[in-house]
Amino acid sequence: SAPLAALAERPLLRAVADWRPDVVVPTFHLGAQVTGRLRARGALEVPTAVVVVDFAVHRGWLHPGNDLHLCVTEKATEEVRETVGGPARTVGPVVPARFFRPRDVDGHWRALLDRHEAAAAQRTSPVSPERPAVLMSTGAWGVGTRLLETARQLTAHGCVPVLLCGNDERLRHRAARHPGLLPLGWVTDLPGLMAQVHVLLDNAAGQTAAQALAAGLPVVSHRPLPGHAAAGVQAMARAGLSRYAVGKGEPARSAHELAFPGPARARQTAAARAAFRADPAEELVHLAEGACAADSRAR
Structure with a gap:
């Protein structure tokens, strides 16, 4: 997936510059690779939260550059933590x-x-x-x-x-x-x-x-x-x-x-x-607030 992710990096950065979001939320594994690569290089300053919608966690979902992974089961969360070594939360499926x-x-x-x-x-x-x-x-x-x-x-x-x-x-x-x-x-x-x-x-x-x-x-x-x-x-x-x-x-x-x-x-x-363990939107708010607080301290 690396070549495809590389092709999508510039369009994503342009979209972030235009929209100025507080959090970028990939809901597709290729998107998770794009954001993870950019965050790891410091090219994307906005925090990222990957919503892993699959019950079985494919490696394509995982990149240590992402700030947070939201998972559907506790087992999936454990697998993510073991693989990327970063924060992961169990929220359950995301459904309208x-x-x-x-x-x-x-x-x-x-x-x-x-x-x-x-x-x-x-x-x-x-x-x-x-x-x-x-x-x-x-x-x-x-x-x-x-x-x-x-x-x-x-x-x-x-x-x-x-x-x-x-x-x-x-x-x-x-x-x-x-x-x-x-x-x-x-x-x-x-x-x-x-x-x-x-x-x-x-x-x-x-x-x-x-x-x-x-x-x-x-x-x-x-x-x-x-x-x-x-x-x-x-x-x-x-x-x-x-x-x-x-x-x-x-x-x-x-x-x-x-x-x-x-x-x-x-x-x-x-x-x-x-x-259905938690509201994923609340996790995104916490991530955005944490990033804003860290940015304020840095200033």
Whole structure:
């Protein structure tokens, strides 16, 4: 990443000169490399706080030049401290406020699910409590391993799969041909949709999974994407924030177990609530105030 980081240094310095921020906050690993390099050389005078959004800390996030790292779990914080030797704090996932109290404001998603179930089953009754609606996350690009096969397995085991296809219209059209599967394109009201489904089926431990934690939606991880996504899925499961579903009957077995009130769902949703440890904005304010105080003393 060093060559790419070097190319981005001058544009960032120009932006800092124009905007004159109190803190620079990278939320992407390449950005963390850019700010870390500049701070280490003294070229960037503004303090930097890296928001590490991944559950598994990739080395691309880490540069000792940065002033602070904000992490999603205590384990991630420990790894950062051991690697860079600098300050790190556990704040939990950073999620928009509307996910913490998700509401289907106008009933759009409830009506859509009811119509879908009625059409699929050739009856007029809504989705019954025994048929959990499983939201399948595939990211903005609609990426996943054997997505339609997984959807068929869920349908065969009494679930209602709702496939988020992102911007992949071809995937959405292919999925529409499968009975019982509800494919959706890019969704702007994800909190409202999460308020009406029972479980999130995830393959990357990314932002959708973090948003589900805030929404009180149990997360089942299945067939993770190769590479860093797989590491994130495993780290999230080890933290007790999701269930990594492998083996016979999965992921439908876990979806049924976590969809409805019971010990398994209670444990996971309690762990999810506890994951949100602190307000990251307050950490940024403290960092900025400390830098201002140090600057005043230097004068």
